[in-house]
Amino acid sequence: MKRALWVVAYLLFLFFSCSLSLAAPRTLRVDYYHTGNSHEEWFSLDRVVLEPLEWPGNLNKTIDESQMGNYRFEVRERASGKLVYSRGFNSVFGEWKTTEEALHGNRTFSESLRFPSPDAPVDVSLQERAGSGVHPGPTEAWKEVWKTLVDPKDKFVDRSRPPSPGALLEMQKMGDPATKVDLLVLGDGYRAAERGKFEKDARRFMEALFSTPPFREHQKDFNVWGLCPAAEESGVSRPSSGIYRRSPVGAAYDTFGTERYVLTTENRALRDVASFAPYEFIEILVNGQTYGGGGIFNQYATVAIDNLWAGYVGVHEFGHQFAGLADEYYTSDVAYLPPATKTEPWEPNVTALLDRADLKWKDLVAAGTPVPTPWNQEEFDRFEREIQRQRKELRAAGKPEAEIDELFRKQRAKEDAMLGSEKYVGKVGAFEGANYEAKGYYRPEVDCIMFTRHRTFCGVCRRAIERVIGMYAG
Numbered sequence: 001m002k003r004a005l006w007v008v009a010y011l012l013f014l015f016f017s018c019s020l021s022l023a024a025p026r027t028l029r030v031d032y033y034h035t036g037n038s039h040e041e042w043f044s045l046d047r048v049v050l051e052p053l054e055w056p057g058n059l060n061k062t063i064d065e066s067q068m069g070n071y072r073f074e075v076r077e078r079a080s081g082k083l084v085y086s087r088g089f090n091s092v093f094g095e096w097k098t099t100e101e102a103l104h105g106n107r108t109f110s111e112s113l114r115f116p117s118p119d120a121p122v123d124v125s126l127q128e129r130a131g132s133g134v135h136p137g138p139t140e141a142w143k144e145v146w147k148t149l150v151d152p153k154d155k156f157v158d159r160s161r162p163p164s165p166g167a168l169l170e171m172q173k174m175g176d177p178a179t180k181v182d183l184l185v186l187g188d189g190y191r192a193a194e195r196g197k198f199e200k201d202a203r204r205f206m207e208a209l210f211s212t213p214p215f216r217e218h219q220k221d222f223n224v225w226g227l228c229p230a231a232e233e234s235g236v237s238r239p240s241s242g243i244y245r246r247s248p249v250g251a252a253y254d255t256f257g258t259e260r261y262v263l264t265t266e267n268r269a270l271r272d273v274a275s276f277a278p279y280e281f282i283e284i285l286v287n288g289q290t291y292g293g294g295g296i297f298n299q300y301a302t303v304a305i306d307n308l309w310a311g312y313v314g315v316h317e318f319g320h321q322f323a324g325l326a327d328e329y330y331t332s333d334v335a336y337l338p339p340a341t342k343t344e345p346w347e348p349n350v351t352a353l354l355d356r357a358d359l360k361w362k363d364l365v366a367a368g369t370p371v372p373t374p375w376n377q378e379e380f381d382r383f384e385r386e387i388q389r390q391r392k393e394l395r396a397a398g399k400p401e402a403e404i405d406e407l408f409r410k411q412r413a414k415e416d417a418m419l420g421s422e423k424y425v426g427k428v429g430a431f432e433g434a435n436y437e438a439k440g441y442y443r444p445e446v447d448c449i450m451f452t453r454h455r456t457f458c459g460v461c462r463r464a465i466e467r468v469i470g471m472y473a474g
């Protein structure tokens with residue numbers, strides 16, 4: 001009799017431990033192709049993948065209520081129509097379609113949607129903000145551009161294990177991935193013999209990130225993981241310098257013809273590598289010295305880690321991917337064509353100020369700060385034009401990186417002096433010049449890490465970052 005009770009107790013223990021382990025689902029991923037040009041888009045399914053690891057997110061925070069991103073996706077139970085997961089994001093295609101090239105031809109980009117693996121079939125709906133890019137319209141209206149049915153039990157769900165990118169490094173573990181922001185630092189262009197260098201580089205990036213408010217105050221909300229798949233050669237592609245590499249996740253300079261812009265279009269490779277870490281955000285460290293980086297909201301950011309300005313670039317680009325922050329600068333060259341009409345951007349840190357009384361960060365504007373806020377824009381722009389001219393000249397002449405560093409040093413010192421003596425420095429207002437346009441867009445403070453190589457985020461950017469931390473941590 002006593003033995004029978006023990007058997008029952010043991011069976012109960014087994015039952016409960018199994019149901020506990022069932023509580024954390026694996027990560028399901030839909031890989032698809034996004035094809036089109038500046039006025040048309042098509043979507044097609046590539047594959048559905050069951051990733052090797054459990055879902056790293058908080059199952060109580062599956063719905064995205066932030067209204068951020070040019071795109072978003074919704075996952076609904078097929079049987080009941082219940083919304084089980086949603087996220088907003090930007091894509092490389094979304095940027096490319098605003099370039100000159102997209103007026104004349106089609107291109108295809110690989111993209112992915114990741115969500116907790118469901119028990120039963122779901123509908124995955126991809127939606128585009130009607131007001132984004134080349135489709136002006138009301139800012140908050142979304143239109144469905146693609147829908148696909150995903151049955152997690154389908155035999156074609158790819159359950160195979162991708163080739164290993166090497167051991168997962170635990171750079172900083174503050175707790176269960178479900179209750180932390182999980183950041184993957186991923187090395188690209190490192191040979192196997194450079195793995196030790198990658199670890200040091202990753203530490204350097206973390207120091208820069210966690211010494212910058214508000215990340216500094218929230219370091220305990222982050223787990224940081226490291227992966228570094230071995231490259232055959234050091235470095236990544238830089239076509240404008242005649243450098244070509246097949247690096248493991250395909251990061252490369254010269255994106256859309258802008259020499260400093262580093263992105264990857266090898267999304268399939270990137271996702272297979274990243275699937276070996278619990279992650280929500282990715283910072284790709286490019287093993288190289290030439291100034292550059294990039295960041296796409298809710299995709300990844302990149303930084304050339306051996307450059308003198310890597311600390312600034314890494315954090316600035318992380319701001320793009322993490323909190324959907326817009327560029328507040330407007331004097332550097334970009335490949336994007338200006339929008340046909342100015343609508344209010346969804347990004348938290350720039351505004352078209354179409355309604356002065358309804359400034360979206362008005363609760364942070366102190367009494368006595370005028371909106372729009374005056375500043376010496378003419379003097380600043382004159383100086384920046386001269387710096388851009390010298391920068392182009394140095395690049396065109398193939399001068400060593402040290403000369404660019406020196407130019408940027410001079411630039412920062414003068415910017416600090418000019419902006420630091422502004423009447424409304426450190427105050428939140430609405431300063432004209434932002435979002436790649438000298439006129440018609442406004443930024444929250446006279447200076448910010450999204451505007452110059454400044455050391456801190458403005459008050460509006462800090463708040464936007466803290467909101468996103470709250471979507472993942474706790």
Ligand SMILES: [Zn+2]
Pocket residue numbers: 328349444445448449450457458459460461
């Ligand atoms: Zn800012």
